[in-house]
Amino acid sequence: xxETTKPLAIALENCAKxxxxxxxxxxxLDMTINAGETIVFLGPSGCxxxxxxxxxxxxxxxxxxxxxxxDGIDVxxxxxxxxxxGMVFQxxxxxxxxxxxxxxxxxxxxxxxxxxxxxxxxxxxLAMMRIEKLADRRIDQLSGGQRQRVALARAIxxxxxxxxxxxxLTALDAKLRDTLRLEIDSLLRxxxxxxIYVTHDQAEAMALGDxxxxxxxxxxxxxxxxxxxxxxxxxxxxxxxxxxxxxxxxVVRDGVFACRAGELAWDTAHGNATEVLFRPEDIRIAExxxxxxxxxxVAAAFFLGxxxxxxxxxxxxxxxxxxxxxxxxxxxxxTVRLAxxxxxxxxx
Amino acid sequence: MRDDTRRLxxxxxxxxxxxxxxxxxxxxxxxxxxxxxxxxxxxYAAILTNANYFSSLVAxxxxxxxxxxxxxxxxxxxxxxLQRHKFPGxxxxxxxxxxxxxxxxxxxxxxxxxxxxxxxxxxQISEAITGDKVVFAYSMAGLFLGYVYFSVPRTILTVxxxxxxxxxxxxxxxxxxxxxxxxxxxxxxxxxxxPAFISAGAICFATAVGAFGTAFTLATRINVLPMVIYTxxxxxxxxxxxxxxxxxxxxxxxxxLAVARTAAGSTVAAAG
Amino acid sequence: MKNRWLFFLQLGFTLLxxxxxxxxxxxxxxxxxxxNYLVGLESGLTLRWVMEVWxxxxxxxxxxxxxxxxxxxxxxxxxxxxxYVLAKRQTAxxxxxxxxxxxxxxxxxxxxxxxxxxxxxGLPGFRTSWLFILVGHVxxxxxxxxxxxxxxxxxxxxxxxxxxxxxxxxxFWQRFFHVVxxxxxxxxxxxxxxxVTLSMGEFNMTWLLHTPLTKTLPVGLADAYASLRLxxxxxYTLVFFLMIMPLLLAxxxxxxxxTPKFVAEETE
Numbered sequence: 001x002x003e004t005t006k007p008l009a010i011a012l013e014n015c016a017k018x019x020x021x022x023x024x025x026x027x028x029l030d031m032t033i034n035a036g037e038t039i040v041f042l043g044p045s046g047c048x049x050x051x052x053x054x055x056x057x058x059x060x061x062x063x064x065x066x067x068x069x070x071d072g073i074d075v076x077x078x079x080x081x082x083x084x085x086g087m088v089f090q091x092x093x094x095x096x097x098x099x100x101x102x103x104x105x106x107x108x109x110x111x112x113x114x115x116x117x118x119x120x121x122x123x124x125x126l127a128m129m130r131i132e133k134l135a136d137r138r139i140d141q142l143s144g145g146q147r148q149r150v151a152l153a154r155a156i157x158x159x160x161x162x163x164x165x166x167x168x169l170t171a172l173d174a175k176l177r178d179t180l181r182l183e184i185d186s187l188l189r190x191x192x193x194x195x196i197y198v199t200h201d202q203a204e205a206m207a208l209g210d211x212x213x214x215x216x217x218x219x220x221x222x223x224x225x226x227x228x229x230x231x232x233x234x235x236x237x238x239x240x241x242x243x244x245x246x247x248x249x250x251v252v253r254d255g256v257f258a259c260r261a262g263e264l265a266w267d268t269a270h271g272n273a274t275e276v277l278f279r280p281e282d283i284r285i286a287e288x289x290x291x292x293x294x295x296x297x298v299a300a301a302f303f304l305g306x307x308x309x310x311x312x313x314x315x316x317x318x319x320x321x322x323x324x325x326x327x328x329x330x331x332x333x334x335t336v337r338l339a340x341x342x343x344x345x346x347x348x
Numbered sequence: 349m350r351d352d353t354r355r356l357x358x359x360x361x362x363x364x365x366x367x368x369x370x371x372x373x374x375x376x377x378x379x380x381x382x383x384x385x386x387x388x389x390x391x392y393a394a395i396l397t398n399a400n401y402f403s404s405l406v407a408x409x410x411x412x413x414x415x416x417x418x419x420x421x422x423x424x425x426x427x428x429x430l431q432r433h434k435f436p437g438x439x440x441x442x443x444x445x446x447x448x449x450x451x452x453x454x455x456x457x458x459x460x461x462x463x464x465x466x467x468x469x470x471x472q473i474s475e476a477i478t479g480d481k482v483v484f485a486y487s488m489a490g491l492f493l494g495y496v497y498f499s500v501p502r503t504i505l506t507v508x509x510x511x512x513x514x515x516x517x518x519x520x521x522x523x524x525x526x527x528x529x530x531x532x533x534x535x536x537x538x539x540x541x542x543p544a545f546i547s548a549g550a551i552c553f554a555t556a557v558g559a560f561g562t563a564f565t566l567a568t569r570i571n572v573l574p575m576v577i578y579t580x581x582x583x584x585x586x587x588x589x590x591x592x593x594x595x596x597x598x599x600x601x602x603x604x605l606a607v608a609r610t611a612a613g614s615t616v617a618a619a620g
Numbered sequence: 621m622k623n624r625w626l627f628f629l630q631l632g633f634t635l636l637x638x639x640x641x642x643x644x645x646x647x648x649x650x651x652x653x654x655x656n657y658l659v660g661l662e663s664g665l666t667l668r669w670v671m672e673v674w675x676x677x678x679x680x681x682x683x684x685x686x687x688x689x690x691x692x693x694x695x696x697x698x699x700x701x702x703x704y705v706l707a708k709r710q711t712a713x714x715x716x717x718x719x720x721x722x723x724x725x726x727x728x729x730x731x732x733x734x735x736x737x738x739x740x741x742g743l744p745g746f747r748t749s750w751l752f753i754l755v756g757h758v759x760x761x762x763x764x765x766x767x768x769x770x771x772x773x774x775x776x777x778x779x780x781x782x783x784x785x786x787x788x789x790x791x792f793w794q795r796f797f798h799v800v801x802x803x804x805x806x807x808x809x810x811x812x813x814x815x816v817t818l819s820m821g822e823f824n825m826t827w828l829l830h831t832p833l834t835k836t837l838p839v840g841l842a843d844a845y846a847s848l849r850l851x852x853x854x855x856y857t858l859v860f861f862l863m864i865m866p867l868l869l870a871x872x873x874x875x876x877x878x879t880p881k882f883v884a885e886e887t888e
Contacts, residue, residue, distance in 0.1 A: 364702075378739075422637055447642070454841050462854075467657060557728070558824070561827070565846075598728055
């Protein structure tokens with residue numbers, strides 16, 4: 001690989017964004033993005049993730065007082081065309097008036113790169129994305145997946161200091177999304193480029209991010225490694241936005257957590273609580289001889305092949321979700337005893 | 349991307365300057381000249397107070413209204429028919445119906461003369477059959493025919509485009525509910541085409557009110573407003589009255605188009 | 621069976637409308653090529669009338685071609701940038717500007733021409749020049765160019781395309797010439813055809829704006845219809861048809877809708 005550009009460290013200082021119509025898209029944000037890392041901004045639509053990306057790109061200016069630093073240098077007022085960042089758009093933004101090769105070579109043409117070098121680099125990019133045979137196609141002759149590859153190649157061709165990806169897989173169908181996610185992952189690892197990836201899809205965020213920034217209503221809810229975000233969510237929003245979360249409400253008394261479904265051994269280190277949260281993989285159907293203080297009735301059971309997804313009514317508003325690998329059928333209304341792994345308990 | 353406003357203003361400037369210098373300013377001038385004649389600002393009321401002008405106004409609006417109704421009827425029937433039934437020769441018919449698109453008014457006047465003039469086809473045929481030569485090109489009837497000739501091609505295009513967007517499933521649904529073909533036309537097709545009818549009808553009306561070439565070719569004594577303005581300007585050299593009348597004429601057509609545009613919610617532009 | 625009956629009724633009606641539009645065209649073409657139209661085709665075919673038109677009126681043909689091309693050039697230069705701005709900023713102000721720009725089409729040509737005469741008729745060099753007519757034609761055709769380009773620009777995701785180009789380092793002007801212009805060429809082409817066709821046939825304004833030395837083709841036509849024999853008027857009309865026929869055919873081709881392509885994912 002000939003990517004020799006030194007990866008870029010990006011810092012946002014006090015970046016807020018209020019649009020002309022008065023909507024506050026982003027509350028003041030401070031954030032450091034390390035050189036070479038892949039950081040994923042994750043959140044529901046309208047959470048401010050795209051606005052953050054556009055501020056980093058130079059497509060939006062932060063409100064007065066906000067600063068964007070590239071390797072410590074203030075680029076807040078530098079327009080995007082002078083920032084040398086590669087960008088991949090949700091709608092690809094490929095130029096319909098150019099062929100695939102012309103699209104990929106466009107950034108180099110703008111930089112007045114000699115024709116021969118452009119050709120060589122375009123060929124290299126086509127090979128890297130395995131789309132050599134598409135070189136002379138027009139954009140309207142490409143499928144969605146092919147367009148996405150061209151968009152990636154075009155952004156990378158200019159050896160940008162950072163790669164910005166705005167929901168790049170959202171427009172594709174599920175199967176293709178999986179394939180391309182894998183490709184993007186290995187691409188980012190091999191390029192060792194600073195990458196900022198915006199998505200609303202938590203699976204994508206988990207798979208690709210060195211770190212994930214979960215955003216909600218223009219604020220950062222949590223920053224952390226995928227495992228931390230999943231296992232130690234900082235807020236109720238994070239806990240419920242990412243993955244599936246079970247919930248039991250009750251009271252702590254005499255060293256147990258008492259709820260409608262029964263009792264749960266309680267570690268005093270958790271202190272007092274009226275609600276506990278845990279993931280489906282931290283709860284299972286108790287073995288027949290195993291002691292268990294909790295039980296419920298099966299409300300629904302979906303056999304998924306490798307496991308059965310059970311919805312167990314325990315008298316709460318929402319049934320518990322349990323992924324069971326037991327090799328047996330569950331019938332509707334059946335009473336089951338439940339065991340919870342205490343390490344998975346969360347109190348927020 | 350962010351600080352482009354100045355460049356955008358720069359790009360709009362040539363069109364803006366041209367338009368201001370050669371349209372806005374002259375129109376303002378025209379407005380003031382309209383009030384500078386013997387009668388002063390009363391010239392603007394003359395179109396209502398002067399019996400001659402008023403009768404031409406009524407005639408103008410009358411022929412424009414008749415043109416609009418006839419054109420919409422013809423284009424509605426033929427446009428929907430050609431869009432719905434694809435048969436051999438369909439494309440040729442469409443090509444023929446839209447061929448006179450953008451014929452200028454003078455040429456259309458001449459077409460009417462070929463049809464209903466002194467040496468026209470209708471005259472020859474009627475003479476051969478009844479011994480009586482029917483000639484009506486040089487009258488209000490000729491003018492009406494000319495305006496219909498002018499408006500049908502563009503209206504058919506609009507109607508066909510709108511008919512193409514009508515969902516055939518709506519008609520199928522109406523019929524499955526027991527509606528007769530006529531009820532389907534009334535309840536599904538006409539409401540679906542309404543925006544197209546409004547915008548195309550407004551163009552018809554506005555062009556018929558303001559057109560000059562056809563009337564000029566057919567006969568200078570046809571009593572419609574554009575001809576009156578032309579006569580005031582050239583023969584009577586009454587520039588103030590010509591200015592006032594043409595300003596009112598301009599305002600009327602502009603208002604018709606503006607009202608239709610808000611009603612139809614689409615782009616409406618006349619041509620002449 | 622009732623449907624068949626209805627079908628033929630509508631077909632008959634449509635054929636009648638076709639005849640109404642096309643028969644006079646054919647009659648006029650024949651008249652322009654017949655020795656004596658009153659006698660009929662048996663009097664023989666001739667190019668005499670066409671030659672008379674060519675000798676007497678060819679200057680009007682050249683002037684009309686010249687004005688329509690100049691008109692095209694001007695509407696391209698000032699219309700495309702205006703359309704781009706209107707597509708890019710959709711505010712109450714730009715909508716008002718668009719509304720204003722269309723006014724010369726809505727307002728009768730007679731009024732526009734009078735306004736031009738009372739404002740600029742006093743400039744002798746200008747009043748007698750073909751440029752005076754050109755100004756009127758540009759006013760009248762500009763909205764068609766702007767609308768046509770604007771329609772294409774509104775249909776593509778202009779903002780994202782430009783952001784894409786900017787992310788690759790393209791400046792404002794590079795974006796304009798590399799991305800914006802090439803992607804609205806169908807609109808430019810359709811607008812151009814419309815502008816040339818309309819300018820070629822414009823009469824409402826031109827009749828008041830012209831001088832004896834600046835007669836355009838439609839002005840000449842009106843002259844011929846009023847004062848010369850039917851055969852010459854017809855021959856002149858024939859010449860006009862020949863000139864605008866290619867434009868009309870091209871316009872018709874453009875009026876046809878296009879179906880978008882769909883490309884399936886290739887399995888790997």
